[in-house]
Each structure stands twice: as C-alpha cells, then as structure tokens.
Amino acid sequence: MIEQIPLTHILFLSTALFFIGAYGFLTRRNMITMLMSVELILNSVNINLVAFNRYLHPNIDGAIFTLFIITIAAAEAAVAIAIIISLYRKIKSIDPEQADELKF
Amino acid sequence: MTAYQIWFYIIASMILGGALLAVTARKIFRAAIALLLSLIGIAALYYWMQYEFIAAVQTIVYVGGIVVLIIFSIFLTHNPGHTIEEPVSIREAFAFTGCFVGFAFVFSLLNKYSFEQTGDALNNNMQVADVGRALLSTGVGSYLLPFEAVSFLLLAAMVGCIVIAIKTRTK
Numbered sequence: 463m464i465e466q467i468p469l470t471h472i473l474f475l476s477t478a479l480f481f482i483g484a485y486g487f488l489t490r491r492n493m494i495t496m497l498m499s500v501e502l503i504l505n506s507v508n509i510n511l512v513a514f515n516r517y518l519h520p521n522i523d524g525a526i527f528t529l530f531i532i533t534i535a536a537a538e539a540a541v542a543i544a545i546i547i548s549l550y551r552k553i554k555s556i557d558p559e560q561a562d563e564l565k566f
Numbered sequence: 567m568t569a570y571q572i573w574f575y576i577i578a579s580m581i582l583g584g585a586l587l588a589v590t591a592r593k594i595f596r597a598a599i600a601l602l603l604s605l606i607g608i609a610a611l612y613y614w615m616q617y618e619f620i621a622a623v624q625t626i627v628y629v630g631g632i633v634v635l636i637i638f639s640i641f642l643t644h645n646p647g648h649t650i651e652e653p654v655s656i657r658e659a660f661a662f663t664g665c666f667v668g669f670a671f672v673f674s675l676l677n678k679y680s681f682e683q684t685g686d687a688l689n690n691n692m693q694v695a696d697v698g699r700a701l702l703s704t705g706v707g708s709y710l711l712p713f714e715a716v717s718f719l720l721l722a723a724m725v726g727c728i729v730i731a732i733k734t735r736t737k
Contacts, residue, residue: 464615465688467574469681472611475578477672479585479604481665486589488661489653494639495594498601501632502585505608508624516615520686522696525620526709529697532627533716537723539632543639544731550643551733 464516472513479506493546493556497539504535577614580607592649594640602633619694 483502490496508528515524550556584604591597605628612621701713 463570466568466571470676471574471578473676474673475581475611477669477676478582481669482582482585482589484668485661485665488664489658490589490650491653492594492650494636494643495589495597495650498588498597498636501601501628502588502604505605505628509608509611512612512615512617512620516617517688518681521707522692522700523707525617525692526697526700528620529623529701530709530712530716532623534719536627536631537720539635540727541723541730543635544727546639547642547731556643 469513469517472509476506476509476513479503479509491557491559493542493549493558496558497542497546501535501539504531507531573614574611577607577610580604581611592652594644594648594650595637598633598637598640601636602629605629605633617692619692619697 480503483499483506486499486502487496490499508531511524511528511531515522546556549561553560555561581604584600584602584607587600588597588604591600605624609621609624609629612618612624700708702708702710704710
C-alpha cells in the first residue's frame with residue numbers, strides 16, 4: 463500500500479510547503495498573513511515527523527511529537543492573535559513596519 | 567498507477583495549491599480560505615498515511631480552531647473585501663531567490679540520500695490506545711512529563727491572551 467509512494471516524495475512535498483511558507487513570511491507586510499505563513503511552516507515540519515515515523519520507525523514517537531507540536535502551535539496562534547488585536551487598538555494598523563515603538 | 571498513488575498526488579496538489587494561494591492572494595479573506603484548503607489537505611495526507619487519530623486532531627485544532635480564530639481576527643481588524651497592497655518588488659525578488667535556492671538545495675540533498683525502509687515499520691498501525699498509553703505513563707517511550715508541561719503551557723497561554731487582549735478602562 464504505502465510503499466507504492468517512496469518516502470522522498472512526501473519529503474519533497476513538505477520541503478515545498480516549507481519554502482512556500484518562508485516566501486510568504488518574507489514578502490507579506492500584514493501580521494495576520496505572516497501568522498498564516500508560520501502555520502504553513504509548522505505543518506511542513508509535522509508532515510516530516512509523521513512521514514519518517516510511518517516509513518522508518520516501528521514505534522509511534524513521531525506521531526506523539528506531532529501532537530505536541532499541534533498543541534503548541536494552537537497556543538502560539540492564540541497569543542499572536544491577542545497581540546495583533548491589542549496592537550490594532552493602539553495604532554489602528556497591523557503592518558509590522560508601523561509598529562516601530564518599543565513602549566506606548 | 568494505482569488509486570493509492572493517484573490519491574497521493576491529488577492530496578499533494580491540494581496542499582501546495584492552497585499554500586501558494588494563501589501566500590499570494592491579494593484579498594486577505596481569500597488567503598484565509600486557501601489556508602483552510604491547505605490544512606484540510608494535510609489532514610487528508612495523515613489519513614492517507616493511516617494515522618487517523620492525527621488526522622482528526624489536525625482537523626479539530628487547525629481547521630476548527632486556528633482558521634476560525636484567524637477569520638475572526640480578520641473581521642476585527644479589516645474591512646471585508648480589503649485588498650492587500652503589492653509587496654515591494656525588490657523584497658519579493660530577494661525572497662523568491664532565497665526560497666528557490668533553499669528549495670533546490672534541499673531537493674538535491676534528498677535526491678542523493680536514499681532512506682532505508684525497515685520491514686516492520688511499514689506494517690505498524692497506530693491504535694488510539696497506544697497514544698493514550700504513551701501519553702499517560704512513565705518510563706521509556708512514554709510522555710507523561712511533556713504532557714503535563716504542555717497542559718501548563720496551554721493554561722499560561724490562555725491567561726496570557728486574556729491579559730494582553732483585555733480592554734483597559736480609561737478614566
């Protein structure tokens with residue numbers, strides 16, 4: 463079944479996803495879309511862990527790591543959105559280049 | 567080409583197409599919907615690899631949680647139909663070159679290295695009971711301490727979010 467697709471194809475997929483996310487992170491000037499790019503990068507790491515676990519490792523450690531990464535990504539996204547909303551209240555913009563003061 | 571392989575390529579094109587749209591779309595709401603498509607594709611990939619529990623967690627946390635949170639924050643901070651301005655072209659060119667060179671480098675490395683498959687790894691199938699046992703026991707191959715640490719982190723993140731986003735009363 464799964465041996466019909468070699469492991470490297472899944473790794474190509476996750477590499478492409480990682481660099482698409484990195485491209486989005488570097489070009490976007492909007493905090494919400496930058497957060498979306500970070501989510502793509504984290505997901506490419508998860509794909510790698512699950513694929514290596516599925517193909518090479520007879521245990522389920524990679525899947526457990528993936529569960530932890532998903533949990534921490536959820537916490538990170540919630541905190542990031544709280545920061546974005548509080549910043550929007552203060553400077554009426556979510557462009558990171560507008561937020562150039564350390565203290566309000 | 568068997569149906570199993572065709573499914574993989576359909577899922578892969580869904581993931582990459584959604585991701586490309588999510589980083590290039592000019593309307594922010596469309597970018598969020600494309601991100602949703604990409605995340606559903608990743609859940610489908612986990613399902614394709616027969617990790618149904620991870621697929622379910624991915625669907626619940628990302629599709630049901632994070633994307634909804636992102637859409638909420640878009641509605642709180644933008645007019646609907648807001649168009650994002652074009653990125654600066656010099657920055658776009660540098661980012662594209664960097665990402666393309668990085669992709670080509672990793673691609674060539676992966677092409678050179680052959681991963682040895684072990685026979686018993688391909689036949690393992692993950693039961694939900696194994697996940698529960700690994701998360702809630704101590705010893706080799708079990709994760710009770712990280713589990714507790716993560717639950718503490720979630721509590722701290724929840725309190726932190728409320729403290730950061732709460733409206734301070736101005737007198």
